[in-house]
Amino acid sequence: MEIFESFKKTFLFIFIVIFPLTIITLGFSNFFEKEGNLGELKEKYSRKKISSVDHSKFEILQKDFKDPHEVTAACLSCHTERGKELMSTAHWNWEREEYIEGRGITYLGKKNLINNFCTGIMSNEPSCNKCHAGLGWTDKNFDFNNQLNIDCLVCHDKTGTYEKATGMGGHPPVGEEAPDYKNIVANVGRPMKHNCGYCHFNGGGGNNVKHGDLETALLNCDRNVDIHMAKDGLDMNCVDCHPAENHQVRGKYYAVSSSNKNRTYCTDCHNPAPHKQQILNEHTIKVDCRTCHIPHYAKVNPTKLYWDWSTAGAIKDGEGYSVKDSLGREVYTSKKGTFIWGTNVQPEYVWFNGTADHFLITDKIEKDTININTLFGSYDDPNSKIIPIKIHRGKQPYDLKYKTLLQAKLWATEKGEGAFWIDLNWDIALKIGMEYVGLPFSGQYGFINTKAYLPVSHMVSKSEDAVSCRECHNRNNSRLKNVPGVYIPATSYKKNINMAGTALMLLSLLGVLGHAALRIRASYKRKKLSI
Amino acid sequence: MKKVYIYKGFERFWHWTQSILIFTLAFTGFEVNGAYEVLGYETAVNVHNFSAISLIILIIFAIFWHFTTGEWKQYIPTKKNMKAQIEYYITGIFRNAPHPTRKTILSKLNPLQRLTYLALKIILIPLMVITGILYMLYRYGLNGEIHSLKIGSLEPIAILHTIGAFLILAFVIAHIYLTTTGHTPTSNIKAMITGWEELEDEDDDKKENNVNTEKNEKNENE
Numbered sequence: 001m002e003i004f005e006s007f008k009k010t011f012l013f014i015f016i017v018i019f020p021l022t023i024i025t026l027g028f029s030n031f032f033e034k035e036g037n038l039g040e041l042k043e044k045y046s047r048k049k050i051s052s053v054d055h056s057k058f059e060i061l062q063k064d065f066k067d068p069h070e071v072t073a074a075c076l077s078c079h080t081e082r083g084k085e086l087m088s089t090a091h092w093n094w095e096r097e098e099y100i101e102g103r104g105i106t107y108l109g110k111k112n113l114i115n116n117f118c119t120g121i122m123s124n125e126p127s128c129n130k131c132h133a134g135l136g137w138t139d140k141n142f143d144f145n146n147q148l149n150i151d152c153l154v155c156h157d158k159t160g161t162y163e164k165a166t167g168m169g170g171h172p173p174v175g176e177e178a179p180d181y182k183n184i185v186a187n188v189g190r191p192m193k194h195n196c197g198y199c200h201f202n203g204g205g206g207n208n209v210k211h212g213d214l215e216t217a218l219l220n221c222d223r224n225v226d227i228h229m230a231k232d233g234l235d236m237n238c239v240d241c242h243p244a245e246n247h248q249v250r251g252k253y254y255a256v257s258s259s260n261k262n263r264t265y266c267t268d269c270h271n272p273a274p275h276k277q278q279i280l281n282e283h284t285i286k287v288d289c290r291t292c293h294i295p296h297y298a299k300v301n302p303t304k305l306y307w308d309w310s311t312a313g314a315i316k317d318g319e320g321y322s323v324k325d326s327l328g329r330e331v332y333t334s335k336k337g338t339f340i341w342g343t344n345v346q347p348e349y350v351w352f353n354g355t356a357d358h359f360l361i362t363d364k365i366e367k368d369t370i371n372i373n374t375l376f377g378s379y380d381d382p383n384s385k386i387i388p389i390k391i392h393r394g395k396q397p398y399d400l401k402y403k404t405l406l407q408a409k410l411w412a413t414e415k416g417e418g419a420f421w422i423d424l425n426w427d428i429a430l431k432i433g434m435e436y437v438g439l440p441f442s443g444q445y446g447f448i449n450t451k452a453y454l455p456v457s458h459m460v461s462k463s464e465d466a467v468s469c470r471e472c473h474n475r476n477n478s479r480l481k482n483v484p485g486v487y488i489p490a491t492s493y494k495k496n497i498n499m500a501g502t503a504l505m506l507l508s509l510l511g512v513l514g515h516a517a518l519r520i521r522a523s524y525k526r527k528k529l530s531i
Numbered sequence: 532m533k534k535v536y537i538y539k540g541f542e543r544f545w546h547w548t549q550s551i552l553i554f555t556l557a558f559t560g561f562e563v564n565g566a567y568e569v570l571g572y573e574t575a576v577n578v579h580n581f582s583a584i585s586l587i588i589l590i591i592f593a594i595f596w597h598f599t600t601g602e603w604k605q606y607i608p609t610k611k612n613m614k615a616q617i618e619y620y621i622t623g624i625f626r627n628a629p630h631p632t633r634k635t636i637l638s639k640l641n642p643l644q645r646l647t648y649l650a651l652k653i654i655l656i657p658l659m660v661i662t663g664i665l666y667m668l669y670r671y672g673l674n675g676e677i678h679s680l681k682i683g684s685l686e687p688i689a690i691l692h693t694i695g696a697f698l699i700l701a702f703v704i705a706h707i708y709l710t711t712t713g714h715t716p717t718s719n720i721k722a723m724i725t726g727w728e729e730l731e732d733e734d735d736d737k738k739e740n741n742v743n744t745e746k747n748e749k750n751e752n753e
Contacts, residue, residue: 012540020588273675279576282670285677379684469572475565487686490565490572494690498566501697508701512708515620522625 036274045234049190056186065181068135068172069148074185076147083147085247090256091133091155093144094121098259100357101376109256114361114405116372116394116450117204117307118336123436127411129169131199138169153179155195156188164198167413193219193229196238204304210255212303212345212390213294213458225299227460241268255373255454260354260383266290286486288352288385290457292467296344297390297456302329306340307394310447313424320424335410335421337395347388347456349483351377356453361439365403369449379485386483392452397430401442407433532714532729537636542602543726545593552586553699555579560696583663590656605640606649613642624712634730647702655698662692 055061060074076083090096095109110128114120121128129137134149136142143149151170153162162184165173172179197219204210208217223230228241242251242264251264266289273281283292297303313334314320320334329341357374377384397406409432412419420429426445434441472480473490480488538546555578562568562575570578597603615631620643623631632641640648665688669680682688713719714729722728 281672473572493565504701508704
């Protein structure tokens with residue numbers, strides 16, 4: 001009866017305490033849940049874009065164009081102001097006016113920066129500038145003020161047949177190989193994936209070499225490769241996320257950019273706190289969307305992770321040669337040196353606040369390893385978040401005396417012009433390259449370790465493939481183990497405290513066990529005595 | 532010996548719920564700390580947070596109960612018998628000597644228990660609750676946006692929370708063992724389950740004790 005009475009009380013308390021407690025706790029976990037906007041977005045981006053004009057009906061486009069400049073003139077005859085617009089963009093100038101902490105206002109870009117792939121365009125314009133949105137930038141004499149030098153078609157050709165020639169500084173082939181201008185101009189419009197990809201997939205000299213997250217496979221991929229651009233998904237275009245206003249395309253790549261402006265964000269479309277689990281939303285204050293949602297890059301074709309120029313130039317049987325690995329990837333070539341490739345690469349992670357610096361060709365080298373570009377950011381900076389990056393490591397020529405990076409002349413058409421890719425001679429290639437740049441070269445060169453920090457922004461995975469809690473929150477092999485300044489539960493556990501705590505528990509256990517043993521022995525003795 | 536109703540309904544409910552919650556918190560907490568992988572990180576975090584909120588609510592009820600019933604007075608520390616109690620655990624217990632402190636309804640705790648439980652209540656539990664709440668809320672969502680408390684880093688919070696967890700575990704080990712030092716090895720634990728315990732029954736206090744017992748039963752039935 002007494003026991004029943006006490007149980008009655010317990011039941012009552014379960015009703016009074018446990019029940020409201022459960023409701024309150026459940027309420028807590030769902031309180032902040034916000035409706036996602038995925039449905040809305042899917043509807044918006046699955047709508048077909050219908051062009052308001054049919055360019056094949058314009059009289060001015062009916063003629064047989066022989067020269068791409070004529071095409072540009074025809075475009076500008078209607079789109080009268082577009083030329084000026086384009087000429088103010090980075091796609092044309094290959095430099096941006098930007099402010100860099102410690103340097104002030106700078107004018108930097110592909111035009112004058114040194115990278116750790118092919119090192120730079122200077123003296124190599126005919127080859128590198130195939131990707132310029134212009135026609136024939138082959139040397140310093142290119143006229144940036146002539147609107148007719150703009151190449152409209154590389155971005156606006158919807159047929160996918162427009163090509164630029166190799167070695168003509170962005171000019172298309174002439175003669176037999178010339179593009180079918182009549183067909184192309186009848187099919188111009190909003191840029192498609194293949195337009196942007198013509199250059200952006202091939203950075204560094206081949207498909208996926210530079211970016212790792214931008215490559216030809218995106219033209220025809222499934223949802224496992226890229227949730228946005230998948231053929232079996234929304235099949236979105238680059239310009240859906242990188243829209244342009246007056247030819248200023250939104251979004252930038254910090255291999256060449258420096259300031260925190262005109263960026264494209266996931267949250268341009270998605271809610272800033274879109275997860276059902278509030279604790280995931282809380283992560284977004286310090287963790288960029290990409291960090292969890294791009295678990296791997298280079299999901300289809302390999303990307304270059306390491307490029308060692310110091311081994312370049314080897315000669316076998318009087319000529320340069322190449323070596324391929326079992327997967328058919330070029331791991332050595334006399335023209336370029338040694339490479340390491342990666343497929344399905346897990347990104348590295350850094351703090352980033354949207355501002356960056358670049359190692360200029362005039363900067364002094366003071367360390368064993370230099371950062372080709374430096375991404376700024378830290379835990380304490382409220383504008384910083386952890387982002388995924390590809391770090392491209394390399395070894396490239398520098399001046400042993402002047403301690404500066406060197407620009408080599410790599411490309412030419414003929415033997416004897418001093419181009420490294422033909423003559424395989426560093427002394428001459430570096431001398432000609434530096435002469436072109438107009439900076440001193442001592443003649444003594446070595447090879448310096450370099451790192452380029454390249455943010456990974458594409459190849460977003462399906463939500464179910466996002467990085468799991470455990471991949472970051474674990475003691476030994478966290479993805480974020482090298483990210484400084486942040487306390488990450490599990491990852492940042494304090495070994496000393498856990499050891500001391502474990503010792504305390506063991507001592508307590510030993511103490512009570514010892515005490516118990518003594519008690520048992522004493523009671524055994526007492527029994528013996530009483531017998 | 533006299534059978535006495537010493538632990539009331541709420542007291543027992545509070546004790547056992549608290550013990551379940553603390554074990555759950557310890558188990559999931561050390562998974563969050565990365566010591567092992569059993570439930571999966573996400574589940575461990577969610578169970579830990581759920582149990583934590585449950586425990587905080589329970590603690591609020593318990594505080595209310597302590598003050599309304601006057602039970603809080605049980606934890607007022609005293610020096611009286613302190614030395615004897617220490618000596619009892621070091622030597623007396625092996626000689627089967629009598630308990631130096633007599634357990635009554637008005638004074639359930641010996642001087643060492645008083646001090647330990649008081650420290651638990653005013654230092655360790657508040658430490659865990661405060662660091663726990665900061666841990667949970669230093670990032671919080673409001674109106675679809677994420678905000679942050681102006682705390683430099685989670686690190687000191689997490690460290691204090693972990694230290695507290697180890698101290699509670701050490702307490703639990705000693706606490707469980709010391710339950711066996713009652714009249715019989717299981718008499719204390721039985722008392723905490725049923726509420727009834729056989730207490731020593733000295734002639735001097737017999738009357739008072741009986742009165743208390745009756746009074747208490749009366750209270751229970753109300």
